[in-house]
Amino acid sequence: MFKNNLLIKLGASTLVLSLASVFGTIIPTSLQAQETDSSTTIEDIEENPTAALGEEVTVRGQVEEVEPDMSFTINEEGFLEGDDVLVLNVSGEMLPEMPDEQLELQVTGELGEFVYADVNRLYGLDLDPDIYVDYENRPVIFAEALTLSPGxxxxxxxxxxxxxxxxxxxxxxxxxxxxxxxxxxxxxxxxxxxxxxxxxxxxxxxxxxxxxxxxxxxxxxxxxxxxxxxxxxxxxxxxxxxxxxxxxxxxxxxxxxx
Missing domain, CATH: 2.40.50.140 (Nucleic acid-binding proteins)
Incomplete structure (x- = not known):
């Protein structure tokens, strides 16, 4: 379903940009970020997307590629139904090799709001606007760590x-x-x-x-x-x-x- 070489190639200068800078642009200052922990679920994010904006979250689920070498969605219920959240891989690392496409992945990173123009500019990406139109203003996880999560x-x-x-x-x-x-x-x-x-x-x-x-x-x-x-x-x-x-x-x- 997705390539094992899913990797966003960011230059060193781009990586210096902290996610705090990203959130300073794309998250309204009136939002009060709340602490989260490893018990955060994709359902939690979908039901209350502003509660953890700007905080680190860890979620586990199955993945489906959105745009090759750029992003994927992570889904708690599988590929065909249930809540899912967009993930942009900013870890600088390749996705773990998936011996079975039905296995889950654990994703850890900052939760933000996807604003196409801001994300494209701040990360120096060239995302296809037609692909991401459905994700505008929805939650996105800027993944800093990706770990295979088998049962x-x-x-x-x-x-x-x-x-x-x-x-x-x-x-x-x-x-x-x-x-x-x-x-x-x-x-x-x-x-x-x-x-x-x-x-x-x-x-x-x-x-x-x-x-x-x-x-x-x-x-x-x-x-x-x-x-x-x-x-x-x-x-x-x-x-x-x-x-x-x-x-x-x-x-x-x-x-x-x-």
Missing amino acids: IGDISDRPENFYGKEVAVEGEVGQIWSDTTFRLDEIQLIAGEDLLVVNLTGESIPSEEENIVVTGTVRPFVSAEFERDYDLTWDLDVQEQLEAEYSQKPVLVVDSIN
Whole structure:
């Protein structure tokens, strides 16, 4: 549906322009920006687009290309229905490789109001006006970070697609084995897949049954390698249990928990 080389090539001088400058032009000064967090949804933005203008938001959803190498929409319900928000990739990076077009992407960036003339001028772009006419004065996310966001089942079913890649995964805290190690469960009524998580953030693990989003790198669980690479301080019982349950299965080594 979209190209893996989705990239806005901005010169260094353009990148110096802060998003604050953009918002100073395209956001009325009377608007009072409100703080948002990783729980912001696309539906929230669509229902109350002015509430978070000028603030950083993080949303997850499926993507559909709008203009090659320029932009895409992100949709919580899939390609055919539901709320969606326009995203302009100003990260200076390529989109993560998508092994399955139905997988979701996590997007983090400033939320603004799309005004074609201002965005085109401030970012030195050459956007097709006919394509963007339907987005005028609607919300837009100026994406500074783009992260593949598979479900736990996606990783469990095809781990080879994600080894060595950074991903953002949503789930529920399950069993906690140590200060650094816990299980992340799928959020659903019936028991589903789970994922072993190694916490390198230095922060305490949230309470069991708490819904969180963890960001990190997927790698296969080889006990000897984890002992070599990380100071996990597992006791013998925990180590033996983890080896029995997760040997050669995917593990998410996280550097961020929200």
